[in-house]
Amino acid sequence: MPRPSDPNAKEKLLRAAEAEFAEKGLVRAKVEDITARAGLSKGSFYLHFQSKEDAFRNLVEGVLSRLGCFVDGEEMSAQELERLCGAPAALIEDWQSRDLETFEFIWQNRGLMGVVMEGGGGADYRHLVDTFADRAASRIAERLQRGVSFGVYRADLDIHTASLFIAGAYDRYARRVVRSAERPDLAAELRALRSMVLRAIGTPAVVALVESAAEAPAKPPRKRRKPKNTEEAA
Amino acid sequence: MPRPSDPNAKEKLLRAAEAEFAEKGLVRAKVEDITARAGLSKGSFYLHFQSKEDAFRNLVEGVLSRLGCFVDGEEMSAQELERLCGAPAALIEDWQSRDLETFEFIWQNRGLMGVVMEGGGGADYRHLVDTFADRAASRIAERLQRGVSFGVYRADLDIHTASLFIAGAYDRYARRVVRSAERPDLAAELRALRSMVLRAIGTPAVVALVESAAEAPAKPPRKRRKPKNTEEAA
Amino acid sequence: MPRPSDPNAKEKLLRAAEAEFAEKGLVRAKVEDITARAGLSKGSFYLHFQSKEDAFRNLVEGVLSRLGCFVDGEEMSAQELERLCGAPAALIEDWQSRDLETFEFIWQNRGLMGVVMEGGGGADYRHLVDTFADRAASRIAERLQRGVSFGVYRADLDIHTASLFIAGAYDRYARRVVRSAERPDLAAELRALRSMVLRAIGTPAVVALVESAAEAPAKPPRKRRKPKNTEEAA
Amino acid sequence: MPRPSDPNAKEKLLRAAEAEFAEKGLVRAKVEDITARAGLSKGSFYLHFQSKEDAFRNLVEGVLSRLGCFVDGEEMSAQELERLCGAPAALIEDWQSRDLETFEFIWQNRGLMGVVMEGGGGADYRHLVDTFADRAASRIAERLQRGVSFGVYRADLDIHTASLFIAGAYDRYARRVVRSAERPDLAAELRALRSMVLRAIGTPAVVALVESAAEAPAKPPRKRRKPKNTEEAA
DNA sequence: CATGAATGAGGGTTCATTCAT
DNA sequence: TATGAATGAACCCTCATTCAT
Secondary structure (H helix, E strand, O other), rough: OOOOOOOOOOHHHHHHHHHHHHHHHHHHHHHHHHHHHHHOOEEEEHHHHHOOOHHHHHHHHHHHHHHHHHHHHHOOOOHHOOOOOHHHHHHHHHHHHHHHHHHHHHHHHHHOOOOOOOOOOHHHHHHHHHHHHHHHHHHHHHHHHHHHOOOOOOOOOHHHHHHHHHHHHHHHHHHHHOOOOOOOOOOHHHHHHHHHHHHHHHHHHHHHHHOOOOOOOOOOOOOOOHHHHHHHOO | OOOOOOOOHHHHHHHHHHHHHHHHHHHHOOOOHHHHOOOHHHHHHHHHOOOOHHHHHHHHHHHHHHHHHHHOOOOOOOHHHHHHHHHHHHHHHHHHHHHHHHHHHHOOOOHHHHHHOOOOHHHHHHHHHHHHHHHHHHHHHHHHHHHHHHOOOOOOOOHHHHHHHHHHHHHHHHHHHHHHHOOOOHHHHHHHHHHHHHHHHHHHHHHHHHOOOOOOOOOOOOOOOOOOOOOOOO | OOOOOOHHHHHHHHHHHHHHHHHHHHHHHOOHHHHHHHOHHHHHHHHHHHHHHHHHHHHHHHHHHHHHHHOOOOOOHHHHHHHHHHHHHHHHHHHHHHHEEEEEEHHHHHHHHHHHHHOOOOHHHHHHHHHHHHHHHHHHHHHHHHHOOOOEOOOOHHHHHHHHHHHHHHHHHHHHHOOOOOOOOOHHHHHHHHHHOOOOOOOOHHHHHHHHHHHOOOOOOOOOOOOOOOOOOO | OOOOOOOOOHHHHHHHHHHHHHHHHHOOOHHHHHHHHHHHHHHHHHHHHHOOHHHHHHHHHHHHHHHHHHHHHOOOHHHHHHHHHOOOOHHHHHHHHHHHHHHHHHHHHHHHHHHHOOOOOOHHHHHHHHHHHHHHHHHHHHHHHHHHOOOOOOOOOOOHHHHHHHHHHHHHHHHHHOOOOOOOHHHHHHHHHHHHEEEEEEEEHHHHHHHHHOOOOOOOOOOOOOOOOOOOOO
């Protein structure tokens, strides 16, 4: 006996699938459990997805693509860029602001991010994450390069090693956030993380700035786009 | 037609299981593939293990426990400790030497380490890795504390954040090693990684030391125990 | 969004169902494919048929019933009959004319005829075909009997075997027609077939007639009823 | 709980599959019913066959290949051939003997033959049957040609039409045999069928022979190979 | 009447595990 | 101990059918 048509069926299924995948990974998650969680019947799953893998791919590609937007960031005008780099404090605040947005998104989507980062999709999806990680490291390298040429970072910086290192630090932090039961104090922790990084790569002037600014309050992040999948709201 | 008793059967099965788990993860690895790879019959698997999960747990616990030995390190006499901490250069060399041993082990056991780190065992085994990571961070914290009290690291060091940060850096590097197709230059890469870390946490004197010693040759690691699972030898 | 009522819906569905059944048989044909081909919605199928099998039965019974009319033929007045049987050549022409009509119908409805003859409906529908075949053989037997009593066929004819044999020959030819990609030259092929049959059952006089008449042109068939399902027109 | 190893498992499964396919066709036959009929568990099916279709193909190809041996017949030495064709009566007896063997085989394997001939495997298997039918018609054409050149059949025989016609007659008879509930009197019916055919294609001398020999007893068939799948024995 | 999302029984296939030999 | 055929629970996916709109 069919239920009344539900215009949100696909969305409900995606939410349910996300939760099941987050809990059990691609292989152990059962289609029947997904549909049960969505309050639908088993068959309805296949009205919206080709297969279980299809739904998984949908979710993973979606979250990685949206995360990619944060990583790539907005275009910054040459003028704005020069202004910021001339004022290390402002540059650092911009950095913090971007980090906060990114990790806010990661926190909101921690279920899916967890599956993706912990390999819950099996080897077939690792390359997606690897590709993403490479892109992130490249972005960081670009910014380091820029920072060096503007005299914010040490001139003798080994940019390749440093970018891997920094990407690693963020990766590690992301894993921690994703597994947190409680919402972490993202602003404070990101500030601490960044202080560590700046100490390692900054010029003495920047290091001094970092040390003096340890207690400065963080500005709220600019709203660039509104995050989806707000698990918090559910 | 029973084959003659094989005293190495369990060992062969463990090696085969490790390889299959490394390639496919716990769920996708088939008992039949494991026994085929070991050159034994399907039934023989259950003469040595309660279940597929049992074999997996055996392997994971084994590798984590051996890795734990490296992390915990040998007891160091108070005298030796004081000597080392009075000579930062020696302390750093000791650190390098321990890192090298640890990562040598990780490289040798990269198959299993990969499954463990990439979540190939599903959510049920994450706590093992988490527990291990916590222990590692504690150890690092202890050593940071000691280093601070001996004046090697900056007195204002936020030990908690620093330990997470450092554990993260090593974790990240371990993931890279585990996925390398080619044997990485562990000594050089660990030296670079440590330099980064020391710049972030060391006193100015130590930072100077790091900068001047960039080209110093690493001593060969002390042999504390011989690593098992030498995939290289196979 | 309901479409405006379509008075041809049932007919469209029957045509689509026929095509799908012809291509895939009862089991492999999907209701959804049928309705899609008809340009209607899935649900509309059940406004016109109880079930997929119901539609299949409708079609099969329809085609067999219309084919039965050809086989049974029109009532022939005693007078007309006597006239024909007194003139073997005319009798043979009448036979050819009826065959042509029948096989024209078979060709036009080759899709459905194919499913029916090739068992595409499964064992449940075989009895329909069997019943039909029995009836056809009986009709042939009657005509053979009549032909014998009028001295057209050999007096020693084993009517039972002959009728099966002839029914078989037509059955076989029907299968060939039904599978032809190109429209076969029905008139010529039926003439050849009939010649073979007449040689086997005819009196020497008739055999001579057959041999001398090999090149006589066939008259166009009388139009008794107009065939439906004219696939050619579509 | 596994049953004791059964060396006949595959054979039992083939028999059971044959029966189920014969009753329900490829699509409607359920693997579970097949294994139940064989007294085995569902999973055991896949120890012996890749899939349900694989088992079906095995059976169909097997029966067609064995039937092909009958149709192709044994090589006949030129000497023997000449002797036989010089003595139409002997030639006809040889024909009868071969027919009897072939239809004995068809009767023994009527289950499978039924599925194959009635299209129970769907369109995918029709080409196998078509290919087989073409081969059979070619063989018949060859023999007709030989018979004509030896003066057994009418010199003006249209070999192509005749071969199709004869193949059709045998095809039709095979369908009847396959559906018989009771074992038909193969010898008598084949003899009748052959008489009809000979009347249609034979020279007057042969026709006379046929008419006089209607009551001659059939020789028992030479045993060329022992038929498998003897449903009668089961 | 028409629609098409929803339903859920059904069936093919996999594979961890057992146990007679 | 070793073997590998046998088992059967699980689970993915299909599709005929229903019914709220």
